[in-house]
Amino acid sequence: MLQTWMIQLLPMASFFTKLSSSFPQSTMLCTFRSTIKLGQYRLPKKVQWNDPGAHYSLINKEKLPKFPFSIDQEGNIYVTQPLDREEKDSHVFFATAKDENGRPLAFPVDIHVKVIDINDNPPTCPSKVTVFEVQENEIVGSSIGFFTAHDMDEANTANSILKYRLADQTPKVPSDGLFLIQEYEGKVQLGKQSLKKQDNPQYNLTVEVSDKDFKTLCFVQVNVIDINDQIPIFEVSDYGNMTLPEDTAIGSTILVIQATDADEPFTGSSKILYKIVQGDAEGRLEVTTDPQTNAGYVKIKKPLDFETEPVSSIVFQAENPEPLVSNVKYNASSFASFKLFVTDVNEAPVFPQLIFQAKVSEDAAVGTKVGNVTARDPEGLPVSYSLSGDKRGWLKIDSVTGEIFSAAPLDRETESLYRVRVVATEIGGSSLSSTADFHLALMDVNDNPPRLAKDYTGLFFCHPLSTTESLIFEVTDDDQQSFWRSQFTFALGRESLQNDWEVSKINGTHARLSTKHTSFEERVYEIPILLNDRGQPPMEGTVFLPVTFCKCVEGSCFRPAGSHDGIPTVGMAVGILLTTFLVIGIILAVVFIRMKKDEGKDNIENPQSPEARPLRS
Structure with missing residues (x-):
């Protein structure tokens, strides 16, 4: 056990x-x-x-x-x-x-x-330096933070119970004893008065932590945080008048404004944001702030418009991203203004939109109105309209009203979305012009008969037939599927063929052509197939399937060599070969004779050579 x-x-x-x-x-x-x-x-x-x-x-x-x-x-x-x-x-x-x-x-x-535990571990600090922050307007008794040391001895025993005491404060400005710490809780508090960053921005505290046998010194840093108790103040409250042409480029800086803030630099309390609070309902201007200098750059955000707003009284407000303390409010010192005068510039006509869209049935009669466009000249001048890019000549436009009509038969199967460009030109002035796109969507009508989906010229059966044969073919339609819905009907194109051939439907797009006997001649048969798409209205057409009956070798049609177009017979091949050899022989003979003539000429021009000296007796 x-x-x-x-x-x-x-x-x-x-x-x-x-x-x-x-x-x-x-x-x-x-x-x-x-x-x-x-x-x-x-x-x-x-x-x-x-x-x-x-x-x-x-x-x-x-x-x-x-x-x-x-x-x-x-x-x-x-x-x-x-x-x-x-x-x-x-x-x-x-x-x-x-x-x-x-x-x-x-x-x-x-x-x-x-x-069993004994007290053999001293208290340890939570970090080398513990950092707390306190705003400069905090009241006496406010909690700054909790300081918590550690002891490795057994928890909840006398060996690990810790006591805290503030041993030192540096600097002692404006006085000593500005801070308190709870003996067992470790909570650090303001002890005497609210702090001001102007007196001192940082305090260093020494905290003594002890258990029943050991003592440890830890260090706490308290940073005094500035509060937003100062408002931005404009250096100039009225920036006067400014005149700009209405075509001033977007992004142009037209004015620099400046406000200052007495709070701590480069903090949320002293950073300045500018906004336009009056005179710019259309949002044509914007103000960006330089993060280093707090200067405000007034820029053109949207095009100016003399015709709608020739004069604007602009009012700015300077504010901080941080909220102000409760007893401080923005006042007139945080506002400034200027007056903007916009001068007229001759401008091109303006379309209300960049793309005009319309749709019409593809069988619309020539002269049917298919849409219209409008443009306005900012100076009030009359506008003339014309078309550009009408490559098929399908459309025409009324130069005065902007109405667009069909000028020729339309065809969705050729181009389902027809795109042209409309040009609006002012009459008089500088004859400036602008453009917009006109998109005409053509709605389909059932105006195309069914047809074969591919080329079937290579169809054949091996002759003679030993049994009835069949082949499968596919049909399609150039109209949208919604018109024929893949439900074609199939029939023989001539009643006289019904004793020899049979057409049977497989599905909406495929059918089978079959022989009804085996007694066919060795030749090509053109079989007419009558197709119907069952559309509204239905379109019908006849296609021809060429079927060849031929002798087969290894599953393919075979013809004697002499009967193939373009292929020479054996006699022809021998004649061609002999003619070729004869031509080559003539060429070689000419080359040989020419070489002999050149050799004799060289002997006459060089009499000292051994071949040219006369014989002696």
């Missing part, structure tokens, strides 16, 4: 502390000792078998790399290495008893050792 013993051990009982218990004759008993014999380092437990001669050993149940316990042959258990509760607060192992032959005398004893 397995017994379990619980033992508590102080970590200071380090080397060779002794523990003991005993094994009874039939059961395992343990006896506790209330004290540790420090000189012997023996644990207060002993394991012992009732009969003499037992051999004791310990089993490292937890597989520790360094097992800190041992047992002697009297059953005394010792601590052989220092124990550290913060590293491991309990240990579990077995004690066994065997006879001199190594046979177990009893079941192993399961021993649990709990390491």
Whole structure:
């Protein structure tokens, strides 16, 4: 039977502390000792078998790399290495008893050792420096933050209870004791008065943290944060008059305005944002801020317009992104103005939109009105309209009204969305013009008969037929599918062919052409097929399927070589070959004769050569 013993051990009982218990004759008993014999380092437990001669050993149940316990042959258990509760607060192992032959005398004893905490760890700071921030208008008693130190000793015991005390404040301006800290809670508070950044922007505090045996010094930094208690003030309240032509480029800077703020530089309290609060309902202007100087750059955001707003009284407001404190308000010092005069410039006509769209049935009669466009000249001049890019000549436009009519038959299958450009030109002035696009969508009508989906000129059957044969063909239609819905009908084009051929429908687009007997001649048959698309109105057409009956070799049509167009016979081939050899022979003979003539000419021009000297007797 397995017994379990619980033992508590102080970590200071380090080397060779002794523990003991005993094994009874039939059961395992343990006896506790209330004290540790420090000189012997023996644990207060002993394991012992009732009969003499037992051999004791310990089993490292937890597989520790360094097992800190041992047992002697009297059953005394010792601590052989220092124990550290913060590293491991309990240990579990077995004690066994065997006879001199190594046979177990009893079941192993399961021993649990709990390491009791002692105050052997000083408090530690949460960081090298703990930083808090406080606004300069905070009232006395306001919480700045919580300072929390740590202790590795056992939690919720006297060894880990910490106390806090402010040991020092630097600088002591405007006085010492500006801060408090709660003794056990660690809450840091304002102690005497509200802070002002002008007095000092930063304070360094030394906090003493202690437990019952140790003391540690930690450091806290308190930064005083500026509050937004100053409003932006314009250097100039009236920037006078400005005159600009209405075609001034977008993005142009037309004015620089400047306000200042007495709050801390480069913070949300001193940053200035400018907005136009009056005189620019159309949003033609914008103001951007230089982050370094707080200067405001007034720019053109949208085109100016003399015809709609020739004079504008613009009012600016300067404000901070951070809210003002409750008792401070913006006033007239944060506002400035200027007057903008816009001069007239002759401008091209203006279309109300860039693309005009219309749709009409493709069978619309020539002269049908299909749409209209309008443009307005800013100076009030009359406008003349014309078309550009009408590559098919389908449209015409009324130059006065902008109405657009069909000028020729339309065809959706040729171009389903017809695009042209409309040109509006002012009459008089500088004859300036502008353009817009006109898109005409053509709606389909059922005006195309069905047709074969591909070329079927290569159809053939091997002659003679041994059984009836068939082939499959596909039909399509150039109209939109909504008109024929893939439901074609198929029939033979002549009644006289009904004894020889049969057409049967497979689905909406495919059909089968079959022979009804095997007695066909060896030639090409043009089979007429009558197709109907069942549209509204229905369109009907006849197509021809050329079917060849021919002798076959290995599954393909075969013809004798002499009967193929363009292919020479054997006699023709021999004649061509002999003619070729004759031409080559003539060419070689001419070359040889020319070489001989050139050789004789060389001998006459060079009489000293051995071949040219006369013979002597």
